[in-house]
Amino acid sequence: MEQNKGMRQRVLKLAVPSIIENLLMSLVEYADTAMVGSLGPLATAAVAVNTPVTWLFNSTIMAISVGGTVAVAQSIGAGKNDRAKHLTDQAFMAVVAFSLVVTVGMMLLSGWVPIWMGAEEEIIATSIRYLRIVLVGIPFAFFTIVFNGILRGAGDTKTPMKLNMMTNVINVGGNFFLIFPARQVTIGGSVLHIWGAGWGVEGAAISTTFSRIVSGILILIIMMRQPVVRLTLGKILPDRELLGQIFRIGIPSALERLSISGGQILYFRVVSGLGTACLAAHQLANTAESLAYMPAFGFQIAATTMVGQYVGAGDYDGARHSGHTTFRLCLITTISFSLVMFFGAEQLIGLFTPSREVVLEGAAALRIMAVAEAFAAMASVYTGALRGAGDTKQPFFVCLVSMWGVRLPMSLIFVNVMHWGLPGAWLAMALDQILRGLLMLHRFRGKGWELRLRRYEFWES
Numbered sequence: 001m002e003q004n005k006g007m008r009q010r011v012l013k014l015a016v017p018s019i020i021e022n023l024l025m026s027l028v029e030y031a032d033t034a035m036v037g038s039l040g041p042l043a044t045a046a047v048a049v050n051t052p053v054t055w056l057f058n059s060t061i062m063a064i065s066v067g068g069t070v071a072v073a074q075s076i077g078a079g080k081n082d083r084a085k086h087l088t089d090q091a092f093m094a095v096v097a098f099s100l101v102v103t104v105g106m107m108l109l110s111g112w113v114p115i116w117m118g119a120e121e122e123i124i125a126t127s128i129r130y131l132r133i134v135l136v137g138i139p140f141a142f143f144t145i146v147f148n149g150i151l152r153g154a155g156d157t158k159t160p161m162k163l164n165m166m167t168n169v170i171n172v173g174g175n176f177f178l179i180f181p182a183r184q185v186t187i188g189g190s191v192l193h194i195w196g197a198g199w200g201v202e203g204a205a206i207s208t209t210f211s212r213i214v215s216g217i218l219i220l221i222i223m224m225r226q227p228v229v230r231l232t233l234g235k236i237l238p239d240r241e242l243l244g245q246i247f248r249i250g251i252p253s254a255l256e257r258l259s260i261s262g263g264q265i266l267y268f269r270v271v272s273g274l275g276t277a278c279l280a281a282h283q284l285a286n287t288a289e290s291l292a293y294m295p296a297f298g299f300q301i302a303a304t305t306m307v308g309q310y311v312g313a314g315d316y317d318g319a320r321h322s323g324h325t326t327f328r329l330c331l332i333t334t335i336s337f338s339l340v341m342f343f344g345a346e347q348l349i350g351l352f353t354p355s356r357e358v359v360l361e362g363a364a365a366l367r368i369m370a371v372a373e374a375f376a377a378m379a380s381v382y383t384g385a386l387r388g389a390g391d392t393k394q395p396f397f398v399c400l401v402s403m404w405g406v407r408l409p410m411s412l413i414f415v416n417v418m419h420w421g422l423p424g425a426w427l428a429m430a431l432d433q434i435l436r437g438l439l440m441l442h443r444f445r446g447k448g449w450e451l452r453l454r455r456y457e458f459w460e461s
Contacts, residue, residue, distance in 0.1 A: 007325045011302050014157050015329070018298030021161035025294060028168040033287045035175045036204050037352040041280040043201050044353070046123040048283035049114045049272070050131045052265045057102050059257030061142045064094045065149045067250025070308050070387055071242075072153035072229060077312025081228060083242075088150055088229045090242045095146050099139035106135050117265070118272040130205045137209035140216025147219045147231075152301050153308060154228050163222070167215040174207025252392035256383075256399045263403035270411045271425050278422045280353065281361035285426070288348040288366055289373075292337040296377040299330035300384030307388030316450045323385035323444055327378060334377040342370035365426035372430035378437030382444045391449035398439045407432035 037044050068091040075084040114127035144167075148160035181198030184191050197203055223231035271282045303326040310319035341348065345363035353359060369376075383395045407428045414424030443449070 007322060008329065010306065011299075011322065011326050011329055014152075014155065014305055015298045015302035015326070017157040017161040018152070018301045019295045019333070020298075021157075021164050022294035022297050023291075024165055024168055025290075028172055031172050032175055032204065032208075033284060034352045035179050036201060037280075037284065038354075039179070039200055041276055041353070041355055041358060042123055043126070044280040044283055045119070045276050046126040046201050047130060047204070048279055049117045049119045049123065049127045050134070051283065051286075052117070052261065052268045053106075053113050053131070054134070055264060056258065056261040057106055057138065058141075058145070059261045060102055060254055061095070061098065061145055062257045063247055063250040063254035064091055064098060064142075065146045065250070066253035066304075066387055066392065067091075067246035067248070068146055069149035069153040069304060070249045070390060070392075071245045072150050073155075073305050073308030073388060074312035074390070076154055076228070077309030078314075084154065084229050085232075086239065087242055087246065088147075088223065088231050089233075089236045090239055090246060091146055091150060092223075092231055092233070093236050093238065094243065094246065095142050096139075099142040102142075103135055103138045106138070107132065110135065118269050120276060123276075126201050130201050133202060133205035133209055137212035137216075140214075141212040143216040144212070144219050147223050150223075150229050151226070152305055155305060155309070156228075157301065157305075159222060163215060163218060166218075167211045170214055171207050171211040174210055175204055178203030178207050249387070249390050249392055252396045253387060256392070256396040259396065259399050260403055263408055266408055267411055267425070267429070270408075270415050271422065274415070274422055274425075277355070277357050278361055280355070281349070281358045281365065281422055282425070284349050284352045284358065285362040285365040285369075287352065288345075288362070289341065289369055291348070292334060292341055292370070292373045293376055293380065295333045295337065296330055296380040299326050299333075299377070300380045302326050303381050303384035304388040307385045308390075309388075311389050311453060316453070319385075319389060320444075320450075323382065323388075326385065327381040330377050330381050331374060334374055338370045338373040341373070342367050345370070361422050364423045368423055368426045368430050369433075372433045375437030376433040379433060379440045382437075382440035385444050386440070386449060389449045389453065391443070391452065394443045394448070395440065398436055398443070402432045402436040402439070406435055 033044070036047055068087060071087050072084045075081070075087065110131045111128055113131055114124045119127055144163070148163070151157075151159050177195060178197045178199050179201075180196040180203075182194065182196045184193055186192070199206065220231065223229070224233065268282075272279050303323050306322040306326065307319045310316070310322055345366040346359055348366065349359045349362035386392065386395055410428035410431055411425045414420045414428055418424055420427070
């Protein structure tokens, strides 16, 4: 009993800062979406067109982010702190090269993206401008993603929380001044003149990019002062063995995210065919749903760190116990937020838009996903647990089955054959999450990942 209590305390110590961080990110996304949404459905749709593509290039950095996080967690669990520092240097070198390739490549393709996504003619120009501005901040965003992951792998979830809180304040403040034109606000009988650039969607993109640049610079400063996983920026030379460990763990996770993001692009094409109002409702429902799935990401981080450190120490029973304990704690949070999503669906969507049509469409979709949210949490936590164990191939295979074998074909059937509209598309997504959660649970409960680690130990000895 005392051991279980200690385990729960460790999980919460790691998870709570990440949950707070993700919830604040959700609130910022709410504010961001509401500000853009106040400009009308066309503005919301112009941003929404780029969302799946943004997910796609963010997925590519998972090769370094997940690989670095898990490799550092396992090194610290094994008491190899010097190795953890060297891994940090190697991750920095990889991020610099990787981010430049992604940014330049996407800049060259940016003019075609809205067309490929099936955007209507009236939003294409705005979508292109938004994407090109956001791409400027991608290298800095990648620094933040990777080094926040390394800090979490080292057991520090508070620093990423504080950094992201500050970055989000900058983002919201920038939106307030850059999206809207100058206006007058009456407070207590006094008239206050507020400056505004009035740049609309482009103002939101500039604010996002600026906040990412600030965040990227700050995380580099933090890492150069970090005692456990310090970034030296000295004579960094490629280390085949360390880079091999990072990419051996990370590449399957990147492929997993790419398979999801690629599927989401095709899924988005199905939704965009329903018209601008449904596209706006889809974007707003995704934002509202983050209320439930962002806490699950916090527990996913805790699962990766704890399982990784237990595996590094050779304690596989502890690794298994920590994964299951993390999910049980996550489930309590997820169910609470799911009830808010289900019963307050119209109110949540109504925060972002005055359009009654968009509210009704988005609320119907949100209620469908609320029913499946516990399975989405199951998929998230056990994916994190398997990553901590270095078993990143199985989540990739599971995502191929659930996304490409369930969500995509079912969305085509429900939308184009059954004519169920946006709720049909979200029903397909819910079925995807249910299957994914059950398959991830089955894999972690099995012995496959442990046997693989024991075989690796045998050949290393």
